[in-house]
Amino acid sequence: MPDLNISSTLHSAGRVLALNGEIDMATEDRFQEAVVEALITQPHGRVVLDCSELRFIDSSGLRVLIRAHKTAKEQQALMAIAAPIHRVMQTLRVTSLDTRIPVFGTVTEALTAPNSQ
Template identity: 35%
Template sequence: MSVDVLEMTWSRHGELVVVTLTGEVDADNVSQVRKCLDEAVAAHGPRLVVDLTGLTFIDTTGLGVLVRQLATLRDRDGTMALVAPDGQVLRRLRRTNLAPLFPIYDTLSDALT
């Protein structure tokens, strides 16, 4: 059974804040993702890791939120990395030529080191 409901959590890991997205990101819930990313950064600072390991789908609106968040963080001298092991999400990042914008890691532990 696939997960079609989006779950979002965030936690602090030293100087980094990790936002974990599980399920699907699409036009119906992208505003919730934007709000979650903004709140996590506001609470914990501009060094962000977004863990996409549990995503089964992300559409172009979801990718757009990630790109806008990256631009906002860069304006604040922040950073943003993605955790996206091989799968649909990484293929979509590559197909849309967005992958080179982000440091992309296979695992969360790699991103945190």
């Protein structure tokens, strides 16, 4: 059964949500709740999605990313994706989400990158 574990860590530069598992129809609601809560509690801040342990994301997960990106803009926060595995990066590329949401090689890069919004 596909599952998703989300752990949240607060850093001085922002909040990191570590995603471990798969984002699909079964887990999209939990993913959405975690991302929106992180964005709302980090107004004018930064939320980094650590995708190094994310094995899969489907269209339902991509929809959540698009909505979260919109929420981040409304909150004047920066949402970034860090360390996606090749398969996840391919999905982001094919859907051009990597042109809308900044993608970084590591969580540290995502936390320290200048806010270019």
